[in-house]
Amino acid sequence: QSALTQPASVSGSPGQSITISCTGISSDVGGYNYVSWYQQHPGKAPKLLIYDVINRPSGVSNRFSGSKSGNTASLTISGLQAEDEADYYCSSYTSSSTQYVFGTGTKVTVL
Amino acid sequence: QVQLVESGGGVVQPGRSLRLSCAASGFTFSNYGMHWVRQAPGKGLEWVAVISHDESNKYYPDSVKGRFTISRDNSKNTLYLQMNSLRPEDTAVYYCAKRGALFDFDYWGQGTLVTVSS
Numbered sequence: 001q002s003a004l005t006q007p008a009s010v011s012g013s014p015g016q017s018i019t020i021s022c023t024g025i026s027s028d029v030g031g032y033n034y035v036s037w038y039q040q041h042p043g044k045a046p047k048l049l050i051y052d053v054i055n056r057p058s059g060v061s062n063r064f065s066g067s068k069s070g071n072t073a074s075l076t077i078s079g080l081q082a083e084d085e086a087d088y089y090c091s092s093y094t095s096s097s098t099q100y101v102f103g104t105g106t107k108v109t110v111l
Numbered sequence: 112q113v114q115l116v117e118s119g120g121g122v123v124q125p126g127r128s129l130r131l132s133c134a135a136s137g138f139t140f141s142n143y144g145m146h147w148v149r150q151a152p153g154k155g156l157e158w159v160a161v162i163s164h165d166e167s168n169k170y171y172p173d174s175v176k177g178r179f180t181i182s183r184d185n186s187k188n189t190l191y192l193q194m195n196s197l198r199p200e201d202t203a204v205y206y207c208a209k210r211g212a213l214f215d216f217d218y219w220g221q222g223t224l225v226t227v228s229s
Contacts, residue, residue, distance in 0.1 A: 001172070003155065032214075034213065034214040034215070036211070036214070036215035036216070038156075038216070044221075045206055045219040045220060045221055045222060046148075046156065046206070046216070046219050047219070048211060048215060048216060048217050048218075051211055051212050051215035051217070052212055052213070052215070055212070057211075057217060089155060089156050091156075091158075091214075091215070091216070092214075093213075093214035097172075097173065098158070098172045098173070099158070099161065099170050099172075100146075100158035100161070100172075100214065101158070102155055102156040102157065102158065103155070104155055105155040105156070
């Protein structure tokens with residue numbers, strides 16, 4: 001089971017919106033609405049931002065939103081802030097023996 | 112509030128064993144599935160194991176199947192990962208994580224570093 005494909009880096013200016021893609025196949029992202037997104041600051045544990053493609057846990061800013069089309073899921077960060085500079089990972093359930101697969105990770109830089 | 116605290120990491124020689132622990136608090140541990148996820152230095156996240164709330168189901172990726180064993184003690188609110196036949200490529204920070212809605216990880220510990228080196 002290969003990792004889901006994410007862009008290595010995405011950047012934006014404060015206040016702008018950016019979108020991070022997460023591309024899989026029909027046996028993971030495309031086949032199930034079980035995509036989640038995580039934010040990880042350097043040296044820290046990941047934090048859940050989005051689950052089941054579009055749902056935000058309580059306490060997560062509504063500047064973070066998720067969507068999916070076919071085999072590609074997306075995380076959009078609106079009103080970009082300096083504190084959003086971090087690594088972001090997607091994850092999906094997969095019907096392969098692996099069960100869970102993560103994305104390759106995207107470094108977000110706030111210019 | 113939910114707290115997950117890992118321990119047991121360290122430096123170990125290839126081929127040896129190590130057991131990690133994760134002490135949970137702030138939620139009813141016996142009601143939730145739990146995971147181990149690892150992150151090699153400078154690399155991405157890799158799922159390592161999952162155990163159901165009652166220990167009836169356990170799953171692993173091929174990379175650790177047959178070498179790693181996940182277990183739990185609900186009376187002690189503690190999750191374990193027994194790692195045998197360790198390889199240099201097992202070097203990573205190991206996180207325990209609580210199962211969220213279904214196939215997500217809603218709370219994570221701070222991680223414990225395992226270094227496999229001679």
